[in-house]
Amino acid sequence: MKIKKIRLVNFRNYARAELLPDARMTVLTGSNAQGKTNVLEALHLCCLGRSHRTPHDRDLIRWGEEAASVSVEVLHRDGTHDVSVTLSRADRRRKAVRVGGAQVARIGELMGHVNAVLFAPEDLSIVKGGPAERRRFIDMELSQLRPAYFYALQRYVRALNQRNNLLREMLRSPAARATLDAWDEQLALAGAQIVRHRREYVQALREAACACHRDIAGAGEALDVAYVTQLRADDGLAQDMLRLLREAREQDMRRAVTSVGPHRDDLRLTVAGREARVFGSQGQQRTVALSLKLAELSVVERERGEAPILLLDDVMSELDPRRRQQLIERIDGVQTIVTCTDLSDLAGAxxxxxxxxxxxxxRQES
Incomplete structure (x- = not known):
């Protein structure tokens, strides 16, 4: 997979701009707050249909304009895929997504046409942050890789919201309990799909991340990656979740919130047997985050049969020389778009x- 062209119209601080990325590395350099990250954000929009920086599409539209658009030409083994996303300030609830010139009915139909792995300084939160940060990390890549996962996640979130609303309503009207079984069944079916996909993905991620970490940190600081979920069954996941929901029902009714399910899952990251979030040094945490991101590249290439695009947002300056060199060596052959304020950060690339x-x-300089 290679990006041939990126075109921005009224996106963030760009009136009109066009980028023709190199097949290997493209560097966006300049002072802070000039728009480097905005280009990466535009590409991310064409991957998942949403920004990684804001939940509000209107934030992406240039000040004083009514609409913005991003279009990308992507070369796959089967030919060129044209992807575009248009945002409207007047209709905040809708975005026009086109693939091959035809508007798609569902965002899920966008998935897989542009695959990218984004690595930014804030990705340290995957290691340092709470479970929600690690679930988001898994969800973003799995949604690109497997549209079935994206749709299951949508169904799960809808059912979870409906169940929580019903639990709150039951505090005022106990008769509402009559419909709880139906929402439990929907939640269990979607939740089982989510857990199955996550287990498969994390197993592949674990193998690749541990190998990357061993190369960077050495065998003395072994990384382990484990998927933590309340569901235990290998088969019959839906029945297992339904059992958990029913066991927790009285507690959920008192608290008016759903206490079990994949929205409570986590990714346990340990270095030399100790939890990286709690006991890892800043350097160790950076190495874990870098290993996970490099592992993403490997997993996507294995599953898709072609490497994704790598987006590096001002991360070179955050890495020490050894980690920087490891990153440069491992991305050789992967189309990369990198932002930096100082070209010396890319020495050796x-x-x-x-x-x-x-x-x-x-403005292209070379």
Whole structure:
């Protein structure tokens, strides 16, 4: 998979801009707050149909404009895929997504046409943050890889919200309990699909991440990655979740919130047997985050049969020379778009194209 062209119209601080990425590495350099990250955000929008920085599409539309659009040409083994996303300030609830010129009815139909792995300084929260950060990490990549997972996640969130609303209503009207069984069944069916996909993905991620971590940190600081879920059964996951929901029903009714299910899952990250979130040094936590992101590249390539695009948002300056060199060596051959304020941060990397970013304009320098 290679990005051939990216076009922005009224996106963030760009009026109009076009980027022709190199097949290897494209560098976006310039001072802070000039629009470097906005280009990566635009690509991410074409991957998942939403920004990784804001839940509000209107934030992506240039000030004073009524609409914004991003279009991408992607070269796959089977030919070129054209993907575009148009946002409207007037209709905040809808975005127009087109693949091959035809508007798609569901966001899930966008998944897989543009696959990207994004690594930014804030990804340290995967290690340092709470379970929600780690679930989001899993969800973002799995949604790109497997549309079936994305749809199951949508169904689960809808059913979870309905069940929680019903639990709150039952505090006022106990008769509402009559419909609780129906929501439990929907939640269990969608939840079982989510857990099955997550287990498969984390197993593949674990193998790749542990190998990456061993190369960077050495065998003395072994990484382990484990998926933590309340569901125990290998088969009959839906029945297992239904049992958990019924066992927790009285507690859930008192608290008016659903206490069991994959929305409570976590990813346990340990280094030399100790939890990285609690006991890891800053350097160890960075190494774990880097290993997970490099593992994503490997897992996507294995499942898709072609490497995704790698987006590096000002991470080189955050890494020490040894980790930086490991990253450069491992991304050789992967199309990469990297932002930086100082080109010296990329010493040793084969830079294919360099763009200067200033106040929402792109100027190619090499």
């Amino acid at each position: 084969r830079q294919g194209a360099v763009y200067r970013v200033e106040a929402g304009t792109l």
